[in-house]
Amino acid sequence: MRIHRALLTFALLLCSLPVAAWAAGSDLSQLVGQAEHVILLRHARAPGTGDPPNFRLGDCSTQRNLSKAGRDQASRIGARLRAAGLASTTVYSSQWCRCQETARNLGVGPVVELPALNSFFSFPGWESDQTRALRAWIASADLSRPVVLVTHQVNITALTGVVPAEGEILILRRDPGKLSVVERFPDH
Numbered sequence: 298m299r300i301h302r303a304l305l306t307f308a309l310l311l312c313s314l315p316v317a318a319w320a321a322g323s324d325l326s327q328l329v330g331q332a333e334h335v336i337l338l339r340h341a342r343a344p345g346t347g348d349p350p351n352f353r354l355g356d357c358s359t360q361r362n363l364s365k366a367g368r369d370q371a372s373r374i375g376a377r378l379r380a381a382g383l384a385s386t387t388v389y390s391s392q393w394c395r396c397q398e399t400a401r402n403l404g405v406g407p408v409v410e411l412p413a414l415n416s417f418f419s420f421p422g423w424e425s426d427q428t429r430a431l432r433a434w435i436a437s438a439d440l441s442r443p444v445v446l447v448t449h450q451v452n453i454t455a456l457t458g459v460v461p462a463e464g465e466i467l468i469l470r471r472d473p474g475k476l477s478v479v480e481r482f483p484d485h
Contacts (some may be wrong), residue, residue: 324469325482328468329443334479335435335469336383336445339453339461341374342367342485343395347418350365357394361413363373363402367395370464371402374484378405378466383443390447400447401465414448417455428455432476 298352328334331436345361353359363371383405391414400408413430417423431452453461457478461467464484472475 311411315376324381325377325466325480326466328480329378329381329383332442332466333440333471335438335440335444335471335476336378336443337453337457337467338374338399338445338447339369339450339463339465340391340393340396340399340447341464343463348393350420354392358392358412363395363398367463368398368402371399372404374399374464374466375403375405377482377484378403378445380459383445386443386445388445388447389414391449391452393449394450396447400445403445403447405445411446414446414452416447416449416451418451424451424455425453431456435469435476437469456469 325370329336341363343363348361349359351359351439371414386406388400388403388406388408388409390396390408392410393416396414397408397410400446405428413427415427418458437464449480450461450463453459454462454466456476457467457469458479459481466482466484468479468482
């Protein structure tokens with residue numbers, strides 16, 4: 298009976314460790330400058346789902362765009378990143394206007410379009426190719442300094458299995474042959 302109780306206690310302790318570590322959370326400033334890490338961000342608030350039928354890249358009037366709350370959210374996230382020690386870096390973004398505007402409003406550096414971050418929401422057949430292209434880009438990227446990627450929920454979910462909220466930051470660690478979600482930072 299004593300051995301059974303001891304084993305049960307040990308099993309409960311083991312089960313609680315990952316939960317306790319996740320619940321304790323990390324400070325964003327501890328992770329922002331880490332080598333081999335990527336800052337992955339879902340675009341800020343953009344009311345609606347998907348894009349209108351007449352959607353065209355390069356023409357924001359045909360797309361679902363950030364609301365004022367979304368623009369404010371992106372600026373607030375940028376301030377949070379700067380407070381965590383991100384002084385200046387290149388921000389890679391989907392070509393969709395809501396991602397581009399989020400990236401610019403972060404105010405942490407120049408924005409570079411990265412087609413591998415483009416949404417495949419309206420084109421589900423593109424998921425495999427898009428995700429493979431993004432994985433390849435991350436695998437070959439110089440991660441000796443902070444890298445920020447701004448993209449869409451479907452892309453983040455395909456890459457990580459996580460369904461992020463608008464404006465949520467995920468910190469990923471690149472290990473040989475795989476990516477791991479280190480921490481999530483929702484925008485509150």
